[in-house]
Amino acid sequence: MKIILPTDVATELEAHLPDDIVVVRVDSEGNLDSDAKDAEVYFSWFFLKPTTLHRVLESAPQLRWHHAPNAGVNHIVTPKYIERNLILTNGAGVHAIPIAEFVIAYMLSHAKQLPKLHQQQTQHRWQKGLPIQELLDKTLLIIGAGGIGQEIASRAKAFGMRIFGSRRHPQPLPNFDKVVGSDEWKALLDEADYVVIATPLTWETKAMIDAEVLHLMRPSAYLINIARGAIVDEFALVKALQDGEIAGAALDTVFTEPLPPESPLWSLPNVFITPHCSGNSLRVKERSLALFLNNFTRYRQGKPLRNVVDQTVGY
Numbered sequence: 001m002k003i004i005l006p007t008d009v010a011t012e013l014e015a016h017l018p019d020d021i022v023v024v025r026v027d028s029e030g031n032l033d034s035d036a037k038d039a040e041v042y043f044s045w046f047f048l049k050p051t052t053l054h055r056v057l058e059s060a061p062q063l064r065w066h067h068a069p070n071a072g073v074n075h076i077v078t079p080k081y082i083e084r085n086l087i088l089t090n091g092a093g094v095h096a097i098p099i100a101e102f103v104i105a106y107m108l109s110h111a112k113q114l115p116k117l118h119q120q121q122t123q124h125r126w127q128k129g130l131p132i133q134e135l136l137d138k139t140l141l142i143i144g145a146g147g148i149g150q151e152i153a154s155r156a157k158a159f160g161m162r163i164f165g166s167r168r169h170p171q172p173l174p175n176f177d178k179v180v181g182s183d184e185w186k187a188l189l190d191e192a193d194y195v196v197i198a199t200p201l202t203w204e205t206k207a208m209i210d211a212e213v214l215h216l217m218r219p220s221a222y223l224i225n226i227a228r229g230a231i232v233d234e235f236a237l238v239k240a241l242q243d244g245e246i247a248g249a250a251l252d253t254v255f256t257e258p259l260p261p262e263s264p265l266w267s268l269p270n271v272f273i274t275p276h277c278s279g280n281s282l283r284v285k286e287r288s289l290a291l292f293l294n295n296f297t298r299y300r301q302g303k304p305l306r307n308v309v310d311q312t313v314g315y
Contacts, residue, residue, distance in 0.1 A: 030059075
């Protein structure tokens with residue numbers, strides 16, 4: 001069997017593959033080191049360029065299964081891709097722990113006034129009396145109670161928070177006080193102190209956090225986006241933040257990345273910007289390779305694969 005592996009991790013993976021596997025390496029530009037016409041499997045790597053993906057697809061007409069390490073695959077599932085009728089699996093779960101920890105950090109930063117305290121330190125000012133809050137008994141709404149949402153909930157519950165969640169097919173979940181359908185979460189906005197966006201980017205979720213949603217949130221509510229920037233109407237968000245419709249936002253993802261220097265988001269005092277790094281961890285690579293190798297064994301044995309993406313819905 002012949003498989004296509006990214007040069008970034010090919011050497012590490014080859015050490016764990018059976019001797020009868022033939023490896024074709026592909027670099028970040030889509031250049032292959034040997035013929036891939038009869039390759040069955042393609043494991044892409046992070047920051048996959050559309051041009052690289054299309055070059056691989058054109059070079060491997062017999063491809064059957066593609067594994068992407070990302071949780072979000074909106075940049076992969078294009079009409080041209082869907083035409084190939086490939087099995088697509090993703091890296092859902094490998095980033096869940098670092099992202100969940102970041103969400104806790106964002107909430108604690110807001111509740112404990114950490115930006116203001118750090119500012120006082122840099123100014124050598126000893127000033128007490130800031131309105132420092134607790135997370136205990138606060139209500140957290142997680143839009144997208146999938147793997148990442150559930151990891152967030154397990155940590156937030158340890159702080160004594162009340163947790164609501166939404167998902168396409170609602171069901172009772174550990175650590176959630178309530179789980180509703182994907183069209184019912186708006187009714188919970190007036191109860192939420194923190195709103196976390198953890199849903200995939202699809203045609204249905206694009207710009208769904210719009211002016212109406214922001215208006216329904218509490219003036220004291222804090223928005224956190226660790227999903228995709230396009231899920232938020234950025235113009236509406238800037239206005240809501242400037243007008244005090246919501247208390248603030250932590251944004252790990254934005255519509256245009258990198259965030260342009262002229263964006264007003266940079267200078268708003270109630271915004272915490274991070275450079276799409278909430279999923280980063282020294283252990284993500286380890287988990288990504290382990291997931292692919294486990295799935296490759298399943299593929300060889302004819303067993304169901306983990307994390308198969310429904311390409312009609314985008315996750």
